[in-house]
Amino acid sequence: MPGGHSQTLRPFLWRARRLYPDTEIVSRTREGRTRHTYAEYDDRIARLANALEEYGIERGDRIATFCWNHTRHFETYFGVPSIGAQLHTINPLLPDEHIRYIVDDAADEIVFVDPSLASKLASAADGAEEFADVDFVVMGSTEIDELDATPYEAFIADQSTEYDWPDFDGDQPAGLCYTSGTTGKPKGVEYTQSMLWSHTMASQTPQGIPMEDSDVVMPVVPMFHVNAWGMPFTATAAGAKHVYPGPSPEPADLAALIEEEGVTITAGVPTVWLGLQEYIAAGNDVDLSSLDTVIVGGAAAPRALIEWYDDRGVEVLHAWGMTELSPIGTVSHLTADLRDADYDAQVDKRSKQGLVVPGLEFEVIDEDGEEIPWDGEAFGELRVRGPWVTQEYFARPDASEEGFEDGWLKTGDVVTVDGDGYLQLVDRTKDVIKSGGEWISSVELENAIMAYDGVSEATVIGVPHERWQERPVAFVVAIDGVDRDALVDEIDSGLREEYPKWWVPDAVEFIDEVPKTATGKFSKKDLRERYADQSLVEGSVPEGDAPGQE
Amino acid sequence: MPGGHSQTLRPFLWRARRLYPDTEIVSRTREGRTRHTYAEYDDRIARLANALEEYGIERGDRIATFCWNHTRHFETYFGVPSIGAQLHTINPLLPDEHIRYIVDDAADEIVFVDPSLASKLASAADGAEEFADVDFVVMGSTEIDELDATPYEAFIADQSTEYDWPDFDGDQPAGLCYTSGTTGKPKGVEYTQSMLWSHTMASQTPQGIPMEDSDVVMPVVPMFHVNAWGMPFTATAAGAKHVYPGPSPEPADLAALIEEEGVTITAGVPTVWLGLQEYIAAGNDVDLSSLDTVIVGGAAAPRALIEWYDDRGVEVLHAWGMTELSPIGTVSHLTADLRDADYDAQVDKRSKQGLVVPGLEFEVIDEDGEEIPWDGEAFGELRVRGPWVTQEYFARPDASEEGFEDGWLKTGDVVTVDGDGYLQLVDRTKDVIKSGGEWISSVELENAIMAYDGVSEATVIGVPHERWQERPVAFVVAIDGVDRDALVDEIDSGLREEYPKWWVPDAVEFIDEVPKTATGKFSKKDLRERYADQSLVEGSVPEGDAPGQE
Ligand SMILES: Nc1ncnc2c1ncn2[C@@H]1O[C@H](COP(=O)(O)OP(=O)(O)OP(=O)(O)O)[C@@H](O)[C@H]1O
Ligand SMILES: Nc1ncnc2c1ncn2[C@@H]1O[C@H](COP(=O)(O)OP(=O)(O)OP(=O)(O)O)[C@@H](O)[C@H]1O
Ligand SMILES: [Mg+2]
Ligand SMILES: [Mg+2]
Structure with a gap:
């Protein structure tokens, strides 16, 4: 049959390791920063892969993480999917009963947990039937009191740095993440290797959030939230330096990382950037000169935020996404025509959720089932489809039935589209x-x-x-x-x-x-x-x- | 089953049409230039799709082109694959017996032919059994003497500008192109929708040859040569302006197009750019100020060429590709480390074929079957695999047997790889x-x-x-x-x-x-x-x- 090799994540890391063996992956811990090169990282994920295999993990098995953003968490990002298993990132801020529900739903074999989150996990797991068959690995070198957990370093210690990465189909499930549960019970979204591959490539286009080997990329958006918007994969595809802000980073922590690691691209929800803004406005002197771009998404980027960062030479790039979209859907780049427009007109556009990324298609359907005109006034429900948009919910036929129509994801977001093609979210269908x-x-x-x-x-x-x-x-x-x-x-x-x-x-x-x-x-x-x-x-x-x- | 919507070309054009309805597609003809907007273009390809359907073309049927680079040829690029048919671009410079062989091999239903190439095609077709069931459409408004051919404009004239684009799998064959026949009989390579999609996305990464909506893209590399290196698709994904140089463009024609259309990115084999260099060196005053990048590939970019264009503020980007790779494999961008190196060291690197694009994997195997060290000295045969690399030759089990091993394409190119990961072609295995x-x-x-x-x-x-x-x-x-x-x-x-x-x-x-x-x-x-x-x-x-x- 004609066609190319399957779309999998492993070649991104293979390339980064071979071309940029010395480029760093930096991680903030409460005690200081850890530093690994791509070469060391790649050796460590081979050890993780061998450890998982020895444990008995097989293709299609699910492994969960209950972690902040750090290098060991990032090790699971390549280590788990590249053996054909599926990485299920859990939001540790969920209520206990949601955690029990999703661990059960996903039938996780192991949960990798941060020491600082162990008591939270222990409380959810305590006496819960859903956790009966689950083992724990704690992200550190030593045992902990809260849980009976193997230390990660012991788990991978005696393993070889060689691993014969298997070949598999792009349809192999690689990730699993649950929606935020804003409008109902969280819904599981499975990411196949091919979806993550497509999302990485689409992110790397000039119409997405492209990265180069000279970039220093700091995902502040949690790694349990739609794979930190895919940035750990995209940064690897680019051979960029990674900076992970560790457990519950405060504005002062982010400021120090930006200054000292020379961060060029970072990303998070608006409150994070408002927090940094307030910290600086309160008189803390922060050198933002390395910073080119702050990606803001998950909620609307306030206009004042965009202007404040502009004044400091930092571009706020507003993006819209969903768990169901791996997550990127639109990015608010200025079209060529608008690059000469006056500043206010530009900020008007940049405050919108933006232009659809190439590879996706959308339509906006009003209450009568008709497509709305692109006039910036009419609104309706946004529907999306594309190679990195899920076509069903995990094990939820009810939600799948309701959430999709003729292959389109019904986003539940109500939007307008203006004459230049910019989408603006005006509400949720349920709100x-x-x-x-x-x-x-x-x-x-x-x-x-x-x-x-x-x-x-x-x-x-x-x-x-x-x-x-x-x-x-x-x-x-x-x-x-x-x-x-x-x-x-x-x-x-x-x-x-x-x-x-x-x-x-x-x-x-x-x-x-x-x-x-x-x-x-x-x-x-x-x-x-x-x-x-x-x-x-x-x-x-x-x-x-x-x-x-x- | 989990997974996203299939990877097809149509959404790229849908986006360009909706976001950039007024952006132009310009084409040089012997009589002057034609101009169409994306909106007009999209209407015309809907008419082409309806015409093909009315003619009786069905999913999987093959349609050939025998044409230079121009808008009507570009219309077949989206019009043919987007109905599920397969576009087979023929190199009109091939000897007659090769043309007969590949038209027969591909079982083409229709050949779209340029008026200026009609006599060449007529000579190949004359009395040839291989052409017995083939119809001709001539790329113009009037009939011609050389062949019994329907004029293209008549073919699409009465058709609707509405077409209900079908959904199909990414594995659907969309293109077919034969290798140059440098080392033997030309071999057919089929491009699936997904391969072309992947290649487009990979081209759009900063590690490829990325384009924006502000770009003006002129593919000089023929559209019969691996889809003009995919640029018509990439430019559409970006919403860029297209400029097609028409039949047998001379340096003066290229110069005029660059100056008057404001070309920013162009691409072709070294001889084309040597030709333009000689034309300018001969005293013709050409304004190259709009031009950012000249992509040079197909054969090695001479160092002197790179330096000559550098002196004029135009970046030569050296790339290596193959018909089997859709075609892009490596691009000679400077790594972050080298951006501060001295000019000579930079040109040394840029003269090499470059760094592998993310998403591909390669290995270089010496005569003993061992991987060579990356020292810039050792050489061996390059093997490649990835989502846009074919895994077989079309209807040539013999060539497929010889050309692939364990899923890797044996490129037949002999290369070194230096410590920075730059590939350099030193020969062909057969040479x-x-x-x-x-x-x-x-x-x-x-x-x-x-x-x-x-x-x-x-x-x-x-x-x-x-x-x-x-x-x-x-x-x-x-x-x-x-x-x-x-x-x-x-x-x-x-x-x-x-x-x-x-x-x-x-x-x-x-x-x-x-x-x-x-x-x-x-x-x-x-x-x-x-x-x-x-x-x-x-x-x-x-x-x-x-x-x-x-
Ligand atoms: N830039 C943005 N501006 C406004 N809203 C945004 C933006 N980006 C994302 N959103 C909102 O977040 C939603 C996606 O969030 P997520 O997938 O985390 O779960 P959720 O939709 O909040 O929860 P659930 O689907 O369980 O109700 C989008 O559908 C949209 O409503
Ligand atoms: N930048 C480059 N520098 C040197 N050689 C190149 C470059 N780009 C491509 N090539 C050569 O062109 C080849 C690909 O050409 P193409 O696919 O058109 O057919 P061919 O290999 O010449 O013909 P055939 O495969 O039929 O013998 C590569 O394998 C390589 O040998
Ligand atoms: Mg939602
Ligand atoms: Mg060849």
Whole structure:
């Protein structure tokens, strides 16, 4: 049959090892930094592969990690898939019952766990049937109290640095990651070798987040979150230097790593970069001169963040992705036409989620099942397909049935597309508020509310309403000492000026904090459960204010 | 089954059409330039797809082209594969019997032919059984005398610009191209959708020949030669402007296109760029300021060529490829370490064939079947594998048997690899001269001889020898009026200084021209056939001069 060799991860590392044997993989630990070269790293993953084989791991078996970002974790990234096994990265911030559920679901053979996360894992595993057949390896040299775990260094100690890497098909499952659980129970997504290969290549295009051998790449986004957005693979394909920020890095840790390791590309959710911004604004002098690009994704990059880093010569590159997409879908590069536009127009574009990466296709479907026009106004649900987009959920026929149609992933994200092709996320299908037959963007309202000085955090949900189906209600975390009544009036009158009357929330409720998911996203499903009581807004919308009646 | 959507070409064009509807595809004709936008182009390929379907073309059918580089030819690049058919590009410079052989071999249904190549095709087709079932479409608006051919514009005229592009597997054959036939009968290589997809992505990495939407891409390498090195696909993935140089472009045509269309990236064999260099050196004023990169491949890029273009602010990027590799294998980018090296050291590296592109693997095997050390000295046969490297020849079990081993393509190229990982081609396995149990690089000798002032062209082959197995003989095309005896002495004594005595050719023969293949390469197999007479060198090597006895 015609065709090329299968698409697998191993050749990326083979190339890095042969061309860049001395390039470093640096890892922050609580005690200092560890340094390995690609040559040493490659020897170590051969030892890991031999150890796994000796343990009895076979093709298709699953191995879990419960770890921060560090070199040993990175060793599992190549060591596990390259023997044909499947690496299942677990988010250690998940509640115990979710951890039990996914370890059981994935039928993990071994869990590799960080010493600093061992007590968390021990609490989830304690007496749990789901963990009955699971062994533990602790990421260090010594045993720990919390768990009966083999130290990683002992596990690989007596193994050979030679390993005869097997050949297999690109369809071989290589990774497994669960979604954040923002809109429901986390759903498993399997990554085949070919999906990870395709994602790596697509990331490496100028339309993605390309890297060179001169780059120093620091993934701050956790390695348990969609493979740190694939950066450990991409950096290896490029032969770049890796920098891993270790357990719970603080802004000061990131600053030190950037300065001292000469980081050129880094990536994480907006809160990380807001944290660094605040740290610097508080008077800490940080040399950002090596830093070219900060990839921001997972949640919308605030405009002010982009501008702040621009002022310091650092480009914020806004990207959108999903667990289901391995994860990169769009990146907000400027098109050639816009490179001469004025700065504000450029930031307008860069604040959007961006342009689709080559190799993917999308369509945006409105409530009537029609494709929306690309006018930056019309919105609908985004659907995506491509070689690195999953076509099903792991062992969840119900979710697969609901989440896919004719080969397209229904992203659950509601977007507009402008005339230049930039996507902008306006909401989630599950969060968008349907009132009087029209859609209200909860995200737009909460961003507007969070712009008020007295507001620390805000979220808006739709609560059921007899007549209008749903009505928006705002939940606000006020800054200490603020006059709450005045704040409510200010918000109410402000929104009335900016938005159609029927968009204005029927109520503003004060809460102590917005509930968050394990990846730090606002958990609206929690709020919705708490406030499922429709009496809250009964009768509060005056007649004649409904959409279509204005 | 887990996995993503299949890897096909169509999404690249979908993206270009949607994001860059107004970006141009420019084509030089003898009468002037044609201009189409991606939107118009996409409409036209939908019409082509409908026309092919109406004609009766089905999935897997083969369609041939016999054309220069122009927009209509580019229309077949997406139009044919995207309906699931297979595009077979024919080199119109091949001898008639080769053309008959490959049209028969491929069982082509239709041949699309340029008006200017119609008489050549007519001569090949005339009375030939192989063409009995073949229809012709001529690339223009009017009928022609040479062949009974439907004009292309009439073929697509009444068709709809809507086409429901089918879904198919990445294994679907999309292209077919024959090797140059330098070392034997041309061998067919089938490109699946996935191979072309992988090659496009790999080309787009910083380690390949990446393009952006601001680029203006002019493939001078013929579209019948491994899909113009994939550039029409890569440029589309990037949303770049395309410039096609049309029938038999002269240096003046290329100069005009570069200047007037603002070409940023172009590509072709060394002779093309030597031609442009000579044209400019002859006093023609050409503005090269738009030009960033000239990709040079197919044969070694001479050092002087690299330096000449450097002096004019144009980067020559040397690449090595093969029909079997779709074609890109290595690109001679400078590694990070070398970016600070002195200019000569940089040009040394850039003159080599370069660094392997991520996603490929290679090994170099010496005569004893061992991998060579990476020391820039040892050489052996290069073997390659990867997602865009074929694993068999089309309908040639004999050639497939010989050309592959354990999944590796035996390239037939003899290379060294230096400590930085740069490959350098020193010969072909079929051309390398085996004398007294050691290898002599014919390429090195001919380059040395071509450096003499009186020499216009030279080639060196091994002729059979009773005692030493083979001995080198040089064939020289002398510049008019040169004193041939003095030249022979000069070469002989010069080579004796530079090389081991046993490398020095036993004879220097003068010929009128070096025989060439259809792609303009030295055809040593022709010379070998002509000079298979070993008496030529009998007794001419003095005792004691053999390798191993020095
Ligand atoms: N740049 C961005 N701007 C706004 N939202 C983003 C951005 N990048 C990602 N997101 C949001 O994150 C989602 C993907 O997150 P992830 O796959 O981690 O799980 P989740 O969708 O939050 O959880 P679940 O699917 O379990 O409900 C996207 O669908 C989108 O809603
Ligand atoms: N940059 C380069 N420098 C030197 N040689 C090159 C370069 N690029 C390609 N080549 C030569 O061209 C070959 C590939 O050419 P192609 O596939 O067109 O057919 P061919 O090998 O010449 O013909 P055949 O395989 O039929 O004998 C390579 O194997 C190599 O020998
Ligand atoms: Mg989701
Ligand atoms: Mg060849």
